[in-house]
Amino acid sequence: MRQIIPFNDNWNFHKPGEPAVAVTLPHTWNAIDGQDGGNDYWRGTATYSKLFAKPELKDGERCFIEFCGAAMTADVILNGDHLAHHEGGYSTFRVDLTEALEEDNLLVVSVDNSANDRVYPQMADFTFYGGIYRDVKLIVVPAEHFELLKDGTPGIKVTPEVRLRERDAYVAVETWSNGGSEVWLEIPTEHGKEFRKAEIGNGHTYTNIILKNVHLWDGVNDPHLYTVTAKLVKNGEVVDEISARFGCREFHIDPEKGFFLNGRSYPLRGVSRHQDRIGLGSALTLKEHEEDMAVVRELGANTLRLAHYQHAQEFYDLCDENGIIVWAEIPYISKHMTNGKANALAQMKELITQCYNHPSIVCWGLSNEITASGTVTEELLQDHRELNELCHELDSTRPTVMAHAFMLEKDSPLIPIADIASYNLYFGWYLGELTQNEQFFDEYHATYPDRVIGFSEYGADANTAFHSSQPEKGDYTEEYQCVYHEHILKLIEERPYLWATHVWNLFDFAADGRDEGGKKGENQKGLVEFDHKTKKDAFYLYKAAWSKEPFVHLCGKRYVDRVEEKTEIKVYSNCESVTLCVDGRKLETKSGRTVFPFTVPLTGEHKIEAVSGECRDSMTVRRVNTPNSSYLFRKQAVINWFDAADYDPSCYSIKDTMGALSQNPRTAAILGRMMKRMTASRGDVAKGANNNANLQKMMAGLSLESLIKQAGDSVPGEMIRSLNAALQQIKKES
Ligand code: GCU
Numbered sequence: 034m035r036q037i038i039p040f041n042d043n044w045n046f047h048k049p050g051e052p053a054v055a056v057t058l059p060h061t062w063n064a065i066d067g068q069d070g071g072n073d074y075w076r077g078t079a080t081y082s083k084l085f086a087k088p089e090l091k092d093g094e095r096c097f098i099e100f101c102g103a104a105m106t107a108d109v110i111l112n113g114d115h116l117a118h119h120e121g122g123y124s125t126f127r128v129d130l131t132e133a134l135e136e137d138n139l140l141v142v143s144v145d146n147s148a149n150d151r152v153y154p155q156m157a158d159f160t161f162y163g164g165i166y167r168d169v170k171l172i173v174v175p176a177e178h179f180e181l182l183k184d185g186t187p188g189i190k191v192t193p194e195v196r197l198r199e200r201d202a203y204v205a206v207e208t209w210s211n212g213g214s215e216v217w218l219e220i221p222t223e224h225g226k227e228f229r230k231a232e233i234g235n236g237h238t239y240t241n242i243i244l245k246n247v248h249l250w251d252g253v254n255d256p257h258l259y260t261v262t263a264k265l266v267k268n269g270e271v272v273d274e275i276s277a278r279f280g281c282r283e284f285h286i287d288p289e290k291g292f293f294l295n296g297r298s299y300p301l302r303g304v305s306r307h308q309d310r311i312g313l314g315s316a317l318t319l320k321e322h323e324e325d326m327a328v329v330r331e332l333g334a335n336t337l338r339l340a341h342y343q344h345a346q347e348f349y350d351l352c353d354e355n356g357i358i359v360w361a362e363i364p365y366i367s368k369h370m371t372n373g374k375a376n377a378l379a380q381m382k383e384l385i386t387q388c389y390n391h392p393s394i395v396c397w398g399l400s401n402e403i404t405a406s407g408t409v410t411e412e413l414l415q416d417h418r419e420l421n422e423l424c425h426e427l428d429s430t431r432p433t434v435m436a437h438a439f440m441l442e443k444d445s446p447l448i449p450i451a452d453i454a455s456y457n458l459y460f461g462w463y464l465g466e467l468t469q470n471e472q473f474f475d476e477y478h479a480t481y482p483d484r485v486i487g488f489s490e491y492g493a494d495a496n497t498a499f500h501s502s503q504p505e506k507g508d509y510t511e512e513y514q515c516v517y518h519e520h521i522l523k524l525i526e527e528r529p530y531l532w533a534t535h536v537w538n539l540f541d542f543a544a545d546g547r548d549e550g551g552k553k554g555e556n557q558k559g560l561v562e563f564d565h566k567t568k569k570d571a572f573y574l575y576k577a578a579w580s581k582e583p584f585v586h587l588c589g590k591r592y593v594d595r596v597e598e599k600t601e602i603k604v605y606s607n608c609e610s611v612t613l614c615v616d617g618r619k620l621e622t623k624s625g626r627t628v629f630p631f632t633v634p635l636t637g638e639h640k641i642e643a644v645s646g647e648c649r650d651s652m653t654v655r656r657v658n659t660p661n662s663s664y665l666f667r668k669q670a671v672i673n674w675f676d677a678a679d680y681d682p683s684c685y686s687i688k689d690t691m692g693a694l695s696q697n698p699r700t701a702a703i704l705g706r707m708m709k710r711m712t713a714s715r716g717d718v719a720k721g722a723n724n725n726a727n728l729q730k731m732m733a734g735l736s737l738e739s740l741i742k743q744a745g746d747s748v749p750g751e752m753i754r755s756l757n758a759a760l761q762q763i764k765k766e767s
Contacts (some may be wrong), residue, residue, distance in 0.1 A: 034272070034273065038170060038439065040098065041169055044056050045081070063314055064312060068311065069160075069553055069554045069555070070547065072546035076148060076163060077163075081142045088171060093175070099170045101345065101346065105326060106122075108143045109141075112139055112513060113139075116128050116133060118123070123363075124380065126383075146161050150371075150372045151375070151376055152376050153370070154366050158367075159309075159544050160544060160554075161221050166317075177212030179263065179273055185383055187277060190279045191456060192205040192207075193244075193279055195283040195295070198645055202281040205239065206231075208231070208265075211530075213273070218242065220242060220259055222243070249283075250392045256355060256393075259280070260277070278350075286453060288484055288485050298529070299658065300529060301358055301487075302335060302525065303329075304538065305340045305537050306337055306458050308344050308539065310565055311563040317597075323351065325540070328347070329355070334539075335356070336359070337358075337535075338362075338489060352391045361394045364710040368403075369403050399435050402436065405438045414450065417447060436455050444480075455486065457537070467517065467520040470491065470521060473622075474488070490538065491537060493514045499551065499664055499665065502597055511571070522575070542556055577627040581607070583607060583608050585611055587650045588604070588605060589654070594660075601631070601633075603630050604628075604631070604643045606629060606645060608646065610625070611644070615639050637655070660704055685697065687741060
């Protein structure tokens with residue numbers, strides 16, 4: 034029978050120019066420099082080596098090694114023999130070591146994450162960690178065994194088709210093996226067990242098993258899983274055995290009414306997740322995955338977009354077990370590459386082959402914001418068509434989807450290539466007003482009422498050190514993030530046609546090219562900080578809207594010092610009424626839903642308590658005379674960038690729109706230099722989007738002043754004054 038041997042220990046890691054160090058996998062060499070800003074983390078080729086004794090192999094047994102994640106490309110060399118090359122940093126691959134094995138072995142794995150023009154991702158707003166950052170195992174199998182090599186397959190594929198009216202499921206089970214005469218299949222059920230024998234034809238079996246009165250996989254309410262065990266039989270003897278969990282569910286998506294699960298409306302409301310953590314980078318273990326899932330469950334989300342690549346099998350398993358519906362995707366992102374098609378297709382094939390049996394997954398993401406840094410070319414369209422066809426060939430049960438950049442025209446020929454679509458919108462953060470989000474969707478839905486549309490990303494950066502009683506776009510305050518999400522939550526609740534919505538992002542994550550909002554190397558759009566523990570106030574807004582466990586949360590606990598006489602105290606709660614007490618005395622009781630705002634007079638230091646039944650939360654606020662400057666991200670006030678007195682309206686200034694300033698070649702040159710500067714602190718994608726014609730069209734109506742305001746401290750006051758002075762030298766054409 035097969036043996037699975039953990040193989041994470043006793044590796045030597047060697048980065049050129051540094052002494053070799055002993056490491057235990059999972060490991061990444063960018064855990065620190067990939068999270069500290071500067072866009073300078075080390076990208077190159079490093080090696081992992083290990084000495085090991087040949088495992089005992091009896092009667093033709095074979096020995097494979099399994100890598101669950103080596104980023105971004107890997108070469109496997111055993112005792113000097115180059116055995117395999119794998120391109121793609123997020124999927125499992127296996128290598129047959131048998132022929133090259135000796136009694137004592139030296140295994141060398143050379144791993145590379147340097148930039149290239151063929152392996153995705155190459156441009157994106159997250160750190161491309163290098164290393165063998167997921168588990169490694171040896172798999173010893175008999176001569177006849179279930180398939181191990183092809184696209185990292187599990188060797189078994191389970192396709193349940195639910196008949197809701199009859200309450201039955203028709204479960205097609207396929208297996209692949211390199212020998213044996215038959216496969217015995219077994220599925221324990223609540224009524225006993227289903228057992229079938231299947232003849233092997235060309236190494237393949239196909240068996241249909243009907244589960245009567247099936248126990249459905251019903252999302253967070255009841256994520257029931259079945260397990261099918263497959264035994265490979267040769268001459269009546271079982272020689273190999275594998276098993277797969279699966280769930281029986283039916284889903285469909287209606288352009289008007291949204292997502293349906295097992296016949297009932299089931300709006301998908303959730304968040305996105307990257308696979309990293311402060312100090313660990315991408316080298317996570319089951320412990321970290323379980324902790325992240327606990328945060329998802331506390332939030333009350335029923336869906337996760339696992340961005341922008343294939344995540345660890347352990348995490349998809351957790352989604353199956355917790356009933357969380359998943360959007361899975363490949364890292365075909367931000368910049369299309371002429372030489373990238375083969376790799377995109379290969380990564381998609383591995384994603385579907387390796388993740389097909391997960392009931393939690395309901396769609397395959399072809400790409401994310403692939404038009405962010407360029408235009409829609411026929412080549413780009415063709416690559417998407419082929420990806421789409423590949424998905425349908427490998428999986429006829431799930432739709433394909435794309436996440437589009439907000440500047441992509443709604444009538445783009447790219448959109449209808451996938452079965453369904455979603456948009457990433459950042460109005461009210463990167464540019465424009467909050468109300469443009471609902472305008473966008475209502476226009477799209479009115480223009481294409483038969484198309485399924487979703488909200489694949491939205492979010493605002495917040496640093497929990499920054500606070501304001503007049504929160505505004507671009508101030509990175511915890512309060513503005515709340516204002517932003519309260520607006521979006523409302524528009525989502527009013528638009529059931531949005532098939533799925535995913536907050537960008539559940540956790541702050543590493544984007545080494547970023548340097549903004551008072552932090553380097555981090556995207557701070559998380560509802561939870563990069564430690565995956567510190568929850569921002571906006572986290573509790575969604576918890577109040579989505580979770581069932583009664584609670585009350587006082588917003589603003591980190592905003593103690595306040596200068597105003599009366600201050601707003603907001604409570605997020607899923608209770609129907611909340612009482613606010615100040616210094617032990619009841620101030621007011623409010624009934625309502627999700628958001629409970631109160632106004633509290635401040636005279637000194639006050640103890641604030643929110644109460645609803647058994648639920649309580651408390652904090653302290655203090656009236657101060659001078660603003661606590663540590664709360665301010667932008668140290669200088671915006672308004673005095675230049676003195677109104679010496680402002681000549683007949684000349685250009687930062688008050689003019691982007692459109693007007695780009696008309697005049699002299700002001701356009703100044704603008705171009707400024708845009709470079711403003712996007713520099715936002716990493717590669719923002720830099721790439723600079724030349725995006727649609728983005729320029731969208732920004733044309735916005736004043737340079739509003740964009741500078743949005744760009745945080747990447748443009749210091751002094752520079753704004755000299756910029757305006759330069760523009761004021763240029764007379765407007767009369
Ligand atoms: C994009 C992109 C994300 C990125 C996000 C952001 O939409 O898809 O990967 O992190 O914007 O700018 O925060």
